[in-house]
Amino acid sequence: MNRSVSNKRSETKKAAILIGAQKVFSEKGFLNVTMQDIIDACGISRGGIYLYFHTTDDIFFETITQRSVRQFDDIRKAVINEPLFDDLLSAYLSEHKTRLINHIQGAPSLLRAMYEYSFTHHDARDNHLKQKQMNATKATVRSILDLGVKQHKITNHSTKKLADSFMLLIEGMSIMALTGTLKEQQIDDQFQMFIHQLT
Incomplete structure (x- = not known):
């Protein structure tokens, strides 16, 4: 052979x-x-x-390394093609909402495992992976927001701060979803509040 x-x-x-x-x-x-x-x-x-x-x-x-490489491929490809910002943001938020509801309902997910691993592993390799994942997610959100600025749909040009804000929002809701304390209406309300920050 x-x-x-x-x-x-x-x-x-x-x-x-x-x-x-x-x-x-x-x-x-x-x-x-x-x-x-x-x-x-x-x-x-x-x-x-x-x-x-x-x-x-x-x-x-x-497992997590390979998942991180592919996680936002569709969004990144979509941004390159410059679709309508409103449509792309809506699809992105809808994807997050579906994921959060699945967590609330106890559907199988890597999220619990990721938090357990993150809380118990702190060597340089693990910290590098966590930072890389965070940076990739923020870069994805920021690329969507930058598209909104380019299309004059966002008047708040602080896309780096907005991406940070979104990351904190999603992480908080993810933990609440795992504990079963997050409600669907809260997801909608938080996303609406985030959208209001854009102008």
Whole structure:
């Protein structure tokens, strides 16, 4: 078997592990997941999984890293094509609302696992990943807002501060959604208040 075929098989197995792991983390959080849970979900042998990952920490880190790379691809592509700002902002807020409601209803999600991991892991690698995720999210929000400025839909040109404000808003509502204390009307109200900040 040549090296190219071997590498492709290796990447395919690794991807299958991460897909199975994401499902487990979404259902159980981070702290309650064992290597055996992931082995069972992937249908791979213990020896097979240890060829790629040594701990649940390593698997979760890779899962989140890959998710972060793809998370806002659609929005970034949309911004490049310069759609109508109002439509893009509405779609973006609607996506967040759907996600928050899913959390309220207890649908499987990586959010709980991400907070558990974040609260318990503080080395340089983890802090770098957290910062990278935060920066990517803020950059995405800011690119949407900059489009609004360009189309003369936003009169408040402090898009960096507005993006920071939105991040704090979403993080707060995400935690409330996980605890079951967030209501749908609160989501709508908070988004309306954010929209009012734009002018």
